[in-house]
Amino acid sequence: MSADPVTPVLTKRWLSPQSWRLSTYEKLEGYTAFRKALAGTPEQLVQLVKDSGLRGRGGAGFPAGVKWSFMPPNEDKPHYLVINADEGEPGTCKDIPLMMADPHSLIEGCIIAAYAMRSHHCFIYVRGEALHCIRRLNAAVKEAYEAGYLGKNILGSGFDLDMTIHAGAGAYICGEETALLDSLEGRRGQPRLKPPFPAAAGLYAAPTTVNNVETIASVPYIINGGADWFRAMGREKSPGPKIFSISGHVERPGQYEAPLGTTLRELLELCGGMKDGIPLKFWTPGGSSTPLFTAEHLDVPLDFEGAAEAGSMLGTTAVQVFNETVSVPWAVMKWTQFYEHESCGKCTPCREGTYWLAQILERMVEGNGTEEDIDTLLDVCDNILGRSFCALGDGAVSPITSGIKYFKAEFLALCEKNRADKPELVGAQAS
Missing domain, CATH: 3.10.20.600 (Ubiquitin-like (UB roll))
Structure with missing residues (x-):
């Protein structure tokens, strides 16, 4: 595969003038996919998404069609579709630009997904700091209601769907789907024990599917282009x-x-x-x-x-x-300080572990570490990995264990007895 510019799919409208407006979206194939979708059955849509091989774009990569199929077919309780737009992972900046430039692609994807899962209420949980994005989404939802794409009896199909934009309070932990659901219910954002999984008992203890923005925004293109078209991009097990x-x-x-x-x-x-x-x-x-x-x-x-x-x-x-100007221990320390700050404190391994990891790394970066500190770091990481309530603990240890694996010499150089020999490695973080 060469690095020639590819034909854009998800970003194809981003540079159009006023790309966030309904009028622009409709000129560029907008709201054509959901008309096709409403003509089919929910089962056909779930099967199409399964066939396309679309996998969750929020990090875990779980097959989207399989996740949708977990929703019960009966409607004894309300079904909810929740969009995770709490983009908080350091370095991640794909969902907010997508919602800023092309909010209607997310809304159309939500309508299709909600119809496929027999949901009549969709919540989009947006990171609270992204004020401009929240305003733009609210304006786009208003346009969709006025056009008859949301609300009662959409385009005479008999399908009803309401959509709520919810601003989170800016907590990294609320990117974890069950902490997000607790936050959405007005409680403190902390992960829930699974099972029960959200498909059985999610928002308000009703069947719920939580999907990432980019996952759902991909759906209209799959409806219009077909599963084979989607599979022509990417690789066999990770298409698109x-x-x-x-x-x-x-x-x-x-x-x-x-x-x-x-x-x-x-x-x-x-x-x-x-x-x-x-x-x-x-x-x-x-x-x-x-x-x-x-x-x-x-x-x-x-x-x-x-x-x-x-x-x-x-x-x-x-x-x-x-x-090459960046000190690995310094970068790892900065990330660890972030995880220490963002740990919700519900479970001991993550709450205590991230605190001690940050303390040790801060001391090492100042040049006051010992060789035993490296063993202590790895031991603490071992006690967090797989033992914390949610994946935040696993994420917090990743930079440390991989940093020591590939750049152990840099950590050793920060130890007290090695400082005199290699002063150039100490203070590399300042450059």
Whole structure:
């Protein structure tokens, strides 16, 4: 696969004048897919999404059609569709630009998904700091109601759907689907014990599906293009296009749409290469909660399987790129401070573990570490990994364990007895 610019799918309207308006959206194939969808049955739509191979774009990569099929077919209780737009993973900036530039693609996707799951109320949970985005979504929802695309008896189909935009209070933990549901119900955002899973007892203890913005925004294109068209992009087990958020030491940081399976080498070509020509040192394939990669991993295919086989995760495709001026222990410390701050405190391994990890790393970065600190870090990580209530704990240990795996010499150089020998490694974080 070459790094030639691909035909945009998810981002194709982003540069159109006033791309967020209903009139622009309708000129560019908008609201054609949901008319097709309403002519079919919910079962046919679920099967089509299964056939397309669409996988969750929020990090976990769970097959969307399979998730939809978990919703019970009967309607004894209300069914809810909840959109996770609480984009909080460091380095991730794909959902907010999508909602800013093309909110109607999300709304149309929501209508199709809600119809497929027999849901009559959809909630979009947006990160509270994204005020401009919340205003734009509210304006787009108002336009959709006025056009008869939301509300009672949509286009005479007999299908009703209401949509609510909810502003979160800016907590990283609320990106975890069950903490998001608690927050949406007005409670403190903390993860729930599973089972029961949201499909059985989610929002207000009713059947609920939680999907990411990019996942749902992909659905109208699948309805119009078909499963085979969608599968022609990306790789066999991870088909379709993906928005890669590229930040850090590159010439042109931003959002780049490319098929799943694109490599960092190809993405670097798209964004103009490394900033000022300073060589790559390390990078994250999917935000700070995915294990680090190094320059050796330039040709790893960035899809769910490729990233996992190389020892990391695709996550949210938040590609953070760091050049040789950056100290790995310093970067790892900054991420760990973030996780310590954002831990909800519900479970002991994460609450206590992130606190101690941050303390040790801060001491090491100041140059007062000991070699035993490295063993202590790994031991604490081992006590958090797989033992915390939700995935925040696992994410918090990823940069530390992978940082020590690839750059142990840098951690050792920060230890007290090694400082005198290699002063240039201490203080590298200042550059």
